[in-house]
Amino acid sequence: MNISLNEMMETIRMVQIENLDIRTVTMGINLKDCADPDIEKMKEKIYKKIVNYAGNLKEVAEETEREFGIPIINKRISVTPVAEILGNATRVQAVEIAKTLDEAAKATGVDFLGGFSALVHKGMTKSDETLIDAIPESLTVTERVCSSVSIGNTKAGINMDAVRKMGTIIKEAAEMTKDRNGIACAKLVVFCNPVEDNPFMAGAFHGSGEGDAVLNVGVSGPGVVLHALRRHPEADLGEVAEIIKKTAFKITRAGELIGRVVAERLGVPFGIMDLSLAPTNAVNDSVAEILEEIGVERVGTHGTIAALALMNDAVKKGGAMASSYVGGLSGAFIPVSEDNGMIRGVLEQSLSLEKLEAMTCVCSVGLDMIAVTGDVSPEALSAIIADEAAIGMVNKKTTAVRIIPVPGKKEGEMVEFGGLLGRAPVMGVNEYSSEKLIRRGGRIPAPIQALTN
Amino acid sequence: MDKKRAVVSVVGKDQIGIIANVTKVLSENKVNILDISQTILQDFFTMIMIVDVSHIKDLGYLQSQLNEVADRMHLKINIQLEEIFQAMHRI
Known part of the structure; x- marks a missing residue:
């Protein structure tokens, strides 16, 4: 059916005058198959997998943007909550992984990468604890990595031990970036009932019910x-x-x-x-x-x-x-x-x-x-x-x-x-x-x- | 090959030669104009053309040529695939 002039003008007005845009296309990438007891190998696998899947994300998004005339403001990546693949890694090694994620984000040209995350709404494993301890430094030394922690949900209640810990972590993150107004905290979200397919930052992560890669x-x-x-x-x-x-x-x-x-x-x-x-x-x-x-x-x-x-x-x-x-x-x-x-x-x-x-x-x-x-x-x-x-x-x-x-x-x-x-x-x-x-x-x-x- | 149609929109201050300059770019790129209409939107000259871009591979290149006209004549010219209008206004 043909589109009337008024309808076309409405769309054009929305884009040109009223800031209609696609805020973000976010590619979710599963990293579970990158887990490895050897931290160097794990870093290599993570980097390769992200770049392999999302290498063209920016380019394709920009091409689509040009063809349809609707701006896509941000191109982003979310990954499996990193705590789930950490295994026995140490806090220092977790920070190393955050740096790898940052490098992958830079290589693919995305502005933020989410998923330096842990889901601890009921209890905390050793790797969850390692990850959370690594958050302040990770968000200080990286530029594009975002972190989130789930501390409660309707089915499990609220893990108040985790809530207590997050208060300290936020303070620490602020302190470590005090020369930049505590910017590390702007990349850290504490969630109740998080969703697994959220494309928005800083809270995006690729949930465990998702496939190998997905575009949200x-x-x-x-x-x-x-x-x-x-x-x-x-x-x-x-x-x-x-x-x-x-x-x-x-x-x-x-x-x-x-x-x-x-x-x-x-x-x-x-x-x-x-x-x-x-x-x-x-x-x-x-x-x-x-x-x-x-x-x-x-x-x-x-x-x-x-x-x-x-x-x-x-x-x-x-x-x-x-x-x-x-x-x-x-x-x-x-x-x-x-x-x-x-x-x-x-x-x-x-x-x-x-x-x-x-x-x-x-x-x-x-x-x-x-x-x-x-x-x-x-x-x-x-x-x-x-x-x-x-x-x-x-x-x-x-x-x-x-x-x-x-x-x-x-x-x-x-x-x-x-x-x-x-x-x-x-x-x-x-x-x-x-x-x-x-x-x-x-x-x-x-x-x-x-x-x- | 499927027909691929795009919408060219031109918005700006009314002046001599808008249609001539825009259609020149289109004809140089062998783009056929299927429909053309113009009106006034919030005190601005607005022209909308439906064009056939089935054989155009790189819409970005066409846009960049239109941008030259736009800069020269202080207009806003956009070319966008028609599907976006279909999606927004038809169920």
């Missing part, structure tokens, strides 16, 4: 949704949901087509489409501004959660209609440093840490890219992680914490992380201690919601 696509488009809403200032909330849903549908369809073409050209199966409204610091590419367009004066004020819930749900519905393989996190991201509207909300004291926590109950992830004062205690960080994990566990959803205790910075100061990671105002944390809770350790039992069989 993340599309975005806060700008497109924002502009669509601006054209209907008088719409009631039912109509607002409808507008968001229709827009999400179109964005997803574009993403799926591009994803399938890239996957076919690379000779790997297409995995999933992750439709997440992921903001960037570009003008009008903000999730916060969508909420403000729906009707809150500043993000964070009363009504923010209702608006976010409506938006997140409409995005999912549009995406689900558009593609049979919607997966990943699919919803809305609310990182602070990567969203100009969120930054403004914090600066103008409309948005607080507590409100951000509450917002994570109704959107796709969690506390994301939040800078806090450098003197925050490891126990406070652990307790923040525990709160987020509890929200995820009880609500059967993914929650995550990516928090940066910026060394030497006080509440209200601005920190620059550079590039995609943006800039953030430093927030304070509650001054009362959570130390006793964290010191208790153990495991928070799985909630009654887990008993579904």
Whole structure:
């Protein structure tokens, strides 16, 4: 059927004026067959496998981008959680593997490689522990490697020993990169209920239920949704949901087509489409501004959660209609440093840490890219992680914490992380201690919601 | 061989010679124009052409030639495969 002029112009407007883009094509690569007791051999196998599969990723993505005229912003790789192949390696050897991953990422031209990860939601093996101990140094000496740790899920409960450990690890990572505002922490995510096919960084890893290689696509488009809403200032909330849903549908369809073409050209199966409204610091590419367009004066004020819930749900519905393989996190991201509207909300004291926590109950992830004062205690960080994990566990959803205790910075100061990671105002944390809770350790039992069989 | 169609979009300030310059590039590359229409989008001249690119191997090369016209005339010219429009607007 022929496409009308109006429809063609809508697509062109979305790309040229409203920042419609494919945020990322992420190739998942299984590394289980690279495990080897000889660390040098293992490094060689890992490097070869990644370069072999993803060597053409950047080139093919760029070619597809040119042909369809829709920008693909990032090309990325996710790998099997490295803890699963570490075996008896030492902490120093784990850091070596991180360096190998970094070299492979550079060789393939991708900007981030995720999967320096461990899944410890119920217990911790020796190799999990080795990997976690290696995280601070690994994220300091590498540039493109991202790390994630799963510390809880709805079926298993929350591993509070791991939560306690992660508070210390985050502090250590910040300290080791204190000359760069604690940037290592921006590459580290602590998860509850992580998904195995998430294409977005820093939390992407190639799950154990996946095949040898897969291509997952993340599309975005806060700008497109924002502009669509601006054209209907008088719409009631039912109509607002409808507008968001229709827009999400179109964005997803574009993403799926591009994803399938890239996957076919690379000779790997297409995995999933992750439709997440992921903001960037570009003008009008903000999730916060969508909420403000729906009707809150500043993000964070009363009504923010209702608006976010409506938006997140409409995005999912549009995406689900558009593609049979919607997966990943699919919803809305609310990182602070990567969203100009969120930054403004914090600066103008409309948005607080507590409100951000509450917002994570109704959107796709969690506390994301939040800078806090450098003197925050490891126990406070652990307790923040525990709160987020509890929200995820009880609500059967993914929650995550990516928090940066910026060394030497006080509440209200601005920190620059550079590039995609943006800039953030430093927030304070509650001054009362959570130390006793964290010191208790153990495991928070799985909630009654887990008993579904 | 399957027909491969692309959409050429031209957006910018109205001026003499837009169609002449764009179609010159297309005819030099032996690209047949199947449909052509123009309108005003947010105060800008907008022209959209459907073209047959079945025999074009490298769309990027065509785009780079169109970019030269675009730079010279202060326009935005894009060529994109038609499938993307089908995907977004048809179930």
